[in-house]
């Protein structure tokens with residue numbers, strides 16, 4: 001996937017003429033009374049209503065906000081397709097510092113804009129928006145998910161996200177070592193927040209050896225106290241990625257974890273983690289492959305959360321979701337096999353499989369119309 005920059009010409013090119021077929025629709029929204037400025041981008045509705053969260057962020061320019069919405073929406077098309085969901089890809093961004101401008105009035109105005117799309121776009125949480133915010137948006141818009149259990153929602157999605165990442169790790173182990181068991185494997189987790197700490201529990205239960213790090217000392221300490229002797233910690237991610245004998249590295253903090261500085265020094269043989277956008281730039285996936293490191297594509301293994309928000313639209317059922325999230329194991333294995341067959345890195349194989357599913361759905365819809 002080629003990223004679009006914030007240059008206005010690039011934004012327009014991506015919209016209408018991109019080699020990936022462009023986006024279906026982009027809506028620029030403004031509500032002067034509340035100060036809302038938002039961009040809703042629908043990349044594709046071939047598989048169903050576009051689904052993706054709302055990012056609330058202080059973009060430096062409007063063009064940058066549009067570019068981010070376009071990139072994120074396209075990413076959701078791929079993620080939803082690979083998660084087996086009947087949803088296309090969309091994403092919205094609200095421009096501004098949420099700490100300063102987020103109000104109930106603004107969120108309600110935003111909800112009215114999403115509602116005006118009549119169900120072509122379903123929104124949810126993302127960076128800068130939370131379950132409580134979706135409860136407010138939902139008052140104006142029935143196409144809102146990621147709400148609190150008190151308001152008919154499924155709440156925190158990190159439990160299933162961690163479960164999906166764990167399935168991705170098992171599939172990676174099966175592909176590389178011929179055995180999905182993680183017993184005795186040394187796994188390094190960078191970031192033990194909402195997802196990372198649930199991941200620790202799965203790995204402890206399976207008998208893995210775990211090394212963690214986090215910029216928040218109390219998050220690390222809480223886990224060390226709970227699992228003395230099983231979990232150890234190192235000072236920072238720099239140290240974690242160099243741990244001797246590390247089998248698996250799980251980036252579970254911020255994006256860009258795999259870059260020109262980190263890939264050459266990774267000791268792990270597998271990278272599989274929850275963080276979004278782990279590859280810092282195009283080409284890193286090839287650098288990993290050249291070093292013989294198996295990379296489980298981030299948007300595939302971290303799809304447990306989107307599986308949950310999609311399920312919420314049909315009345316949330318945890319067990320049904322868990323069954324769907326467990327399929328991340330098979331999907332990840334299929335990607336590795338396709339990568340091997342096509343002689344390309346797994347990230348490129350995942351993109352190909354997703355594009356194929358979207359193209360087939362679009363062709364079927366066209367055929368049904370004539």
Ligand SMILES: NC(=O)c1ccc[n+]([C@@H]2O[C@H](COP(=O)([O-])OP(=O)(O)OC[C@H]3O[C@@H](n4cnc5c(N)ncnc54)[C@H](O)[C@@H]3O)[C@@H](O)[C@H]2O)c1
Nearest residue numbers: 157158161191193194195214215252253274275276302305
């Ligand atoms: N929560 C979900 O359901 C979900 C779904 C899909 C993807 N993700 C992605 O997974 C990642 C983690 O999500 P989360 O919900 O656990 O977030 P979180 O904020 O709860 O946890 C992130 C943790 O990373 C730590 N951290 C930040 N910078 C760090 C650094 N430089 N080194 C080490 N630790 C650092 C933070 O202190 C925090 O504990 C994010 O990239 C998120 O976008 C989350």
